[in-house]
Amino acid sequence: MPPAPRSRRSLLAGLCLALAATMPATAQQAPTATLSTEAEIAAEFASVPCDNSARLDATRALFERMGAPADAIRIDHHDDVDNLVVVKPGTSTETLVIGAHYDKVAKGCGAIDNWTGVVALAHLYRTLRQFAPAKTLVFVAFGREERGLVGSRAMTAAIPDDRVASYCAMVNLDSLGLAAPQVADNMSSKAMVAFAESVAKELQVPFGHARIGGANSDSTPFVKRGIPALTLHGLDSNGLRVLHSPRDQAERVNATSVYLGYRLALAMLARLDQAPCTAQRGD
Numbered sequence: 001m002p003p004a005p006r007s008r009r010s011l012l013a014g015l016c017l018a019l020a021a022t023m024p025a026t027a028q029q030a031p032t033a034t035l036s037t038e039a040e041i042a043a044e045f046a047s048v049p050c051d052n053s054a055r056l057d058a059t060r061a062l063f064e065r066m067g068a069p070a071d072a073i074r075i076d077h078h079d080d081v082d083n084l085v086v087v088k089p090g091t092s093t094e095t096l097v098i099g100a101h102y103d104k105v106a107k108g109c110g111a112i113d114n115w116t117g118v119v120a121l122a123h124l125y126r127t128l129r130q131f132a133p134a135k136t137l138v139f140v141a142f143g144r145e146e147r148g149l150v151g152s153r154a155m156t157a158a159i160p161d162d163r164v165a166s167y168c169a170m171v172n173l174d175s176l177g178l179a180a181p182q183v184a185d186n187m188s189s190k191a192m193v194a195f196a197e198s199v200a201k202e203l204q205v206p207f208g209h210a211r212i213g214g215a216n217s218d219s220t221p222f223v224k225r226g227i228p229a230l231t232l233h234g235l236d237s238n239g240l241r242v243l244h245s246p247r248d249q250a251e252r253v254n255a256t257s258v259y260l261g262y263r264l265a266l267a268m269l270a271r272l273d274q275a276p277c278t279a280q281r282g283d
């Protein structure tokens, strides 16, 4: 059972406490936020839904287990895709999007690509729901990424022109689970790449850059819409032989990789929440 919301502490202050392993804490500070542990994240891979048609319901069930009230989980039906959306309202309408696709290709179980991202996304929700963020946090599990970024294209196309500037940043998680977190430079805004690198350094989380040649992910429609965005993955040199193949199975998932992706995204979101909305714009 997740702890009761501590509604008034700022997200950054609370998370700084929670991330105290790399940040000094003092004796007077209030109790820390509950972070998900590597063991809790590892446990999610005992039951990966390998059937594409079961993934949306499984994503909903996962968010409910992470503390999302049933009526806070909505399905955005677009023409040809369903996105699952959970909103944590902030004190402003400035918005941060955190995303991961829930669909998979026909081959394999889609454990790496992309149940890892969905698990990290849901655990980010579990942690961040304990705070009153300044910005509105929109958690999205995208459908039909594998069919051409259908869910993320539909979401970004539906943002009215006069609302685009209020979308401060988007963090996408796709295919963690094999190695340390890396940013896919070819799917990400330059400023966001530099920002991710600086946060990783601060957290002392191993980090790298890797273009994923010929591939794409749900950050790209945001970048194209003028919204700063990035994709984090956790692929090693073997990764492209695992993705979209019968080898993409739960037993291949390295929970440390998923956990580090969760921690890095969490620290990025805490800082983005406190930063001016324009902080990542400009390239």
Ligand SMILES: [Zn+2]
Pocket (backbone or CB within 6 Å): 101, 113, 114, 145, 174, 175, 217
């Ligand atoms: Zn993917």
